[in-house]
Amino acid sequence: MKPRTAPAHRHRRSVSAWAPTAVLLLAMTTSCAGPGPVGGHAAAKPGAAGVGDRLFPTLGNGGYDVTHYGLTLDYTPQTNHLKGTAVITARATQDLSRFDLDLSGLRVRTATVQGSKAQFSRSGDELVVTPAKTLKNGEIFKTVVTYDGTPRTIKGDDGGLEGWIETDDGSTALGQPTGSMTWFPGNHHPSDKATFDIWVTVPRDEDGDFYDAVGNGELIAEEDKGGTMTRHWRTAEPMAGYLAHVSVGYFEMHKGRTHDRLPVYVAVDPDESADAGDVPHLVPEIVDWADGLFGPYPFSSTGAVVDHLPELGYALETQTKPYFAGAPDEALLVHELAHQWFGNSVTPRTWQDMWLSEGMATYAEWLWEEKRGGRSTDEIFEDFYDGTDDEAEGIWAFPPAAPPSGWRVSDPPVYGRGAMVVHKVRKAVGDDVFFDILRTWTRQHRHGNAGTRQFVTLCENASGKDLTELFDTWLFDKGKPSRM
Structure with missing residues (x-):
């Protein structure tokens, strides 16, 4: 994620300092995807x-892992x-006697599990499903939920909108951090990723033309069914649920290929076409450039939606x-495309680890600016440290790895100071080791x-240095660090 006009913008300490995180990861592993009892079934x-x-x-x-x-x-x-x-x-x-799905x-x-009618109830944003028969540990099961209504738009504590958002010619579905549960039921924590097939059926408008529907x-x-059009994406x-997306409206579709023959789909709202004319050409250029720095592009296609x-x-x-939400400049385009490696694939x-996504994507902007003949990454770092960069405001509010609340995972420290952490690692280990770390990271956790x-751990093992x-x-301590 990146704001368009202003920053909106998660080491190693002692074992005891890491204990809360370790407990959380153990709980998540057990509840989301961990192994069940060995040698017979517990109650x-x-x-x-x-x-x-x-x-x-x-x-x-908890209790299940979604695959599709x-x-x-x-x-x-x-x-x-x-x-x-x-x-x-x-x-x-x-x-599993029953399970929850996130749905707002x-x-x-209706709800069925394994083809049989299931009981269900609602409690806040939880859809509680009770299957007719107990699901056994390791069992692959299929749940079918039918639903309808007017999807919600969520306004977060930071004032930002997410969920199902109406536009001037249709709507768009945006899920970070919780909005995906406004348009489909599921397991909407980023730790449970799955593949997706999305069929979107839209009608003709008053002039007899079909709306467009774009997805991942x-x-x-x-x-074409005469009165309606169905598109299958x-x-x-x-993919994590918060990255799932559908946009309905009117779009000009631009198709192309990267240097490696990767399909490129760029959808542009006609109201933005004059200002977004370079986007269909910049997308493959940026992807090819990033491929050389971060490792092979991780998906079967690339592109953009300019609404x-x-x-x-x-x-x-x-x-x-x-x-x-409008025609992007080059830096914004680089940022979101870099996320395909950092955030989407890895x-x-x-959510506390979000600095790894936003800091990396912001640092990709720095690398691109240097490549384009602008400031060097060293100069950008200094501008952030001195507060002279336009996006430096607020970066010392809290440590990047410790947002004080969920609605602050998109605040400046996660982005700007997160990128500064990345740059400090680069300076500490040297360019060869640094870029090897990035490519190893995207390969190991693809x-x-x-x-x-x-x-x-990867940074220290790859460099042979203690980076505590x-x-x-730079990552954990409060306040503005002294230079080191």
Whole structure:
């Protein structure tokens, strides 16, 4: 994520300092995807409502691991009405008497598990599903939920909008950090990634023209049914729920290829086409450049969605096609495309680890500016430290790895000071080791999840140096560090 106009913008200490994180990771592993009892089944019990993330304790669910979402959506822009069927394929990670799905708003009509009718109830943003038969540990099971209504737009404590957001010609679905649960039920913590198939059916408008519908991944099929058009988008690589995306409206579609023949899909709202003319050409250029620095591009296609939603105020790294609320400048485009490696393929294990995504993506901006003949990365670092960079305001408010609340994971310390941490690592280990660390990171954790402790360990192992003081000072300690 990156704001369009102003920063909006998670080492190693002693074992005791790491203990809360270790306990959290153990709880998440047990509740989300860990092995069940060995040698027989323990008594079935409900899956946990939430995975215990420090910043969003009730987000996500325990007892199962989702492997695939099949979402069939029927959307009418004129009335902002959504009708959906979610087919959720998952593996039980315990003997499971019931389980929760995250769902905010919308009316649930039916629910089945393994083809049999299931009981369900609602409690806040939790949809509690009780299958007709206990699910055994390790069992692959399929849940089907039908639902409809007017999807919610969420306004966070920071004033930002997410969820299902109406535009001047349709709508867009943006999920960071919790908005994805406004348009489909699921396990919406980033630690549970899955593949997606999304079918979006839209009607004709008053002039008889079909609305466009753009989603993650590749366009598999289009079916003209006379009065409606259905488009099928597929994401074959695992994706966190907050990165799932659908935009409905009017778009000019630009198709191309990168140097490595990777398909490029760029959708541009006609109101932004004059200012976004370079985007279809810049996307493959940036991806090819980043491929050389960060390792092979991790997905089957790339692109962008340039919408017209000026009041939104931010862009989002929706997987394979970052979303922009208006025509982006080069730095913003670089930032969101860099997230395809850092954040989308290698996804934070917890929301507290978000600095690994935003700091890396911000540092990619610094590298791009240097490549384009602007300031060097050393000069940008100094401008952030001195407060003369436009995005330096507020970067010392809290340590990057310790946002004080969930709604502050997009605040300046996570971005600007996060990038400063990355630069300090580079200066400490040297360029050859540094870029080897980045490529190793994206290779080892490709399509998975990783956290701060793993990054610190990789940096120290790759460099053969004790970097405790560096990470303590720049990543964990409060206040502005003295120069070192």
